[in-house]
Amino acid sequence: MRKIWVKVDPWNKKMVTTALEGGADGIMVPxxxxxxxKALGRIQTISEDGDLKLGEDVIFFNIKSGEDEEKxxxxxxxxxxxxQCSDWTIIPLENLIAKGADVIAQVRNLADVQTAFxxxxxxxxxxxxxxxxxxxxxxVLSWFRSEGEQIPLQAAEIVEVNPIGMGDRVCVDTCxxxxxxxxxxxxxxxxxxxxxxxxSITNPYVAPRPFRVNAGPVHSYTRVPGGKTRYLSxxxxxxxxxxxxxxxxxxxxxxxxxxxEKRPLMLVKAILGETQMTSIVQNAETIRxxxxxxxxxxxxxxxxxxKVLVAVEEGGRHFGIxxxxxxxxK
Numbered sequence: 001m002r003k004i005w006v007k008v009d010p011w012n013k014k015m016v017t018t019a020l021e022g023g024a025d026g027i028m029v030p031x032x033x034x035x036x037x038k039a040l041g042r043i044q045t046i047s048e049d050g051d052l053k054l055g056e057d058v059i060f061f062n063i064k065s066g067e068d069e070e071k072x073x074x075x076x077x078x079x080x081x082x083x084q085c086s087d088w089t090i091i092p093l094e095n096l097i098a099k100g101a102d103v104i105a106q107v108r109n110l111a112d113v114q115t116a117f118x119x120x121x122x123x124x125x126x127x128x129x130x131x132x133x134x135x136x137x138x139x140v141l142s143w144f145r146s147e148g149e150q151i152p153l154q155a156a157e158i159v160e161v162n163p164i165g166m167g168d169r170v171c172v173d174t175c176x177x178x179x180x181x182x183x184x185x186x187x188x189x190x191x192x193x194x195x196x197x198x199x200s201i202t203n204p205y206v207a208p209r210p211f212r213v214n215a216g217p218v219h220s221y222t223r224v225p226g227g228k229t230r231y232l233s234x235x236x237x238x239x240x241x242x243x244x245x246x247x248x249x250x251x252x253x254x255x256x257x258x259x260x261e262k263r264p265l266m267l268v269k270a271i272l273g274e275t276q277m278t279s280i281v282q283n284a285e286t287i288r289x290x291x292x293x294x295x296x297x298x299x300x301x302x303x304x305x306x307k308v309l310v311a312v313e314e315g316g317r318h319f320g321i322x323x324x325x326x327x328x329x330k
Contacts, residue, residue: 002117002125002126002144003026003125003126004024004025004126004127004128004129004140004141004144005024005025005026005027005028005104005126005128006026006027006028006129006131006137007027007028007128007129007130007131008027008028008029008131009028009029009030010030011029011030011033011036012131013036013040014134015131016029016036016037016040017041018131018138018141019131019141020040020041020043022137022138022142022145023141023144023145024043024129024141025043025044026044026045026046026051026052027043027045028046028047028054028128029045029046029047029050030047031047031049032047032049033047034047034049034050034051046058052080057079057080058079058080059075059079059080059081059082060082060083060084061075061081061082061083062084063083069095069096072096072103073096076102076103080104081103081104082103082104082106082128083096083103083104083105083106084106102125102126103126104126104127104128105124105126105127105128106127106128106130107127107128107129107130107140108130108132109136109140110136110139110140110143113127113140113143114143149225149227149242150248150250151185151223151242151244151248151250151311152248152311153195153244153246153247153248153309153311154272154309154310154311154312155272155291155307155308155309155310156192156194156270156271156277156307156308156309156310157270157271157272157304157305157306157307158268158269158270158302158303158305158306158307158308159269159270159271159276159304160267160268160269161266161267161302161303162267163264163265163266163283164265164266164267164280165264165265166262166263166264166265167217167218167263167265167280168217168233168260168261168262169214169215169217169218169260169261169262169263169265169282170215170216170217170218170220170232170233170235170258170260171212171214171215171258171259171260171261172212172213172222172235172241172255173209173211173212173255173257173259174211174212174213174253174254174255174256175211175253175254175255176211176243176251176254177200177210177211178198178200178210178213178243179200179210180200180201180294180296181197181245181246181247181290181294181296182197182200182243182244182245182246183195183196183197183198183213183243183244183290184196184198184213184215184222184223184241184242184243184244185222185223185242185244185311186213186215186216186220186221186232186279186281187216187220187221187277187278187279187310188220188221188277188278189221189278190221190229190313191312192275192277192278192310192311192312193221193222193223193229193279193310194270194277194279194289194309194310195244195246195289195290195308195309195310196213196214196215196279196281196287196288196289196290197213197288197289197290197296197297198210198211198212198213198243199212199214199286201286201288201296203285203286205286206286211256214281214282214284214286214287215232216232216279216280216281216282217232217265217280218231218232218233218260219231219232219233220232220279220280222241222242223241223242223244223311224239224240224241224242225240225241225242225252232258233260235255235258236255236258237255237256237257238254238255239255240252240253240254240255241253241254241255244311245294246290246291246292246293246294246309247294248311263282263283263284264282264283264284265280265281265282265283266280266281266283266300267280268281268289268299268302270308270310272312275312277310282299283299283300284299284300285300285301286298287299289302289308289309290308290309291308291309292307292309
């Protein structure tokens with residue numbers, strides 16, 4: 001999961017407030033100012049007397065040649081290493097990322113941030129933004145919040161829809177209002193997840209609840225940030241979850257609460273090429289899948305031949321982490 005720290009040196013209360021309100025993951029300040037940050041909001045501080053100690057937990061490394069790369073790789077296993085180099089955009093970061101090093105790149109503007117997160121189509125996982133302009137900091141944090149991982153979605157064909165009786169269904173209420181065409185990925189198998197549409201649709205029976213996805217039963221998988229999955233029943237207030245739109249764009253939302261209730265359920269089967277996939281959802285008109293144009297399709301109206309969006313991946317997962325292993329799920 002990508003992170004951004006903001007360096008505020010010298011101390012600037014306005015810059016710290018901007019970082020807090022913009023959703024930064026940590027703030028680096030001069031020695032003696034960590035408590036002033038804490039007085040403004042709860043966030044991780046990086047300083048000689050911060051939550052993470054400069055010189056102990058976090059170090060700066062001035063990279064001068066290729067020989068330094070092996071030293072950095074070793075250091076990054078136990079410490080947070082912030083790189084200092086004259087031309088980081090071209091060679092050092094590319095080499096370190098290719099070798100699997102976990103390093104922090106220093107950036108000064110939005111272009112730097114976009115470059116750092118895009119190197120070798122993978123990017124660094126962590127940047128330190130040197131804040132000297134509140135407007136630029138706002139721009140960077142706004143982009144950072146909206147820019148998520150891209151998930152390729154494909155159109156699967158519905159082949160069967162059948163009621164299967166009662167079960168424990170999970171509604172996921174997030175702290176974010178979703179738009180038409182947005183929802184979360186849910187399925188019986190981590191390798192095939194259906195895009196379940198948010199309750200952002202107006203209907204005669206209940207007011208829209210755009211913060212909610214009536215997702216499925218307790219055993220179902222859902223996608224969370226960092227390329228991982230979790231069971232719906234594992235989620236709790238404050239956990240991150242991926243909101244996905246019909247084009248595969250993602251943003252991270254925080255779970256506000258779960259509502260788990262006994263409800264009648266329905267099994268949905270679909271095929272994509274030779275692959276059959278299933279998901280179980282509540283048997284109700286207000287639960288919807290998503291078609292390739294972003295239209296919400298009520299599960300009670302689904303018929304064989306309808307097309308719905310799914311995210312499919314090869315291999316399997318172990319404790320929610322993708323692995324290259326042959327796993328069969330039925």
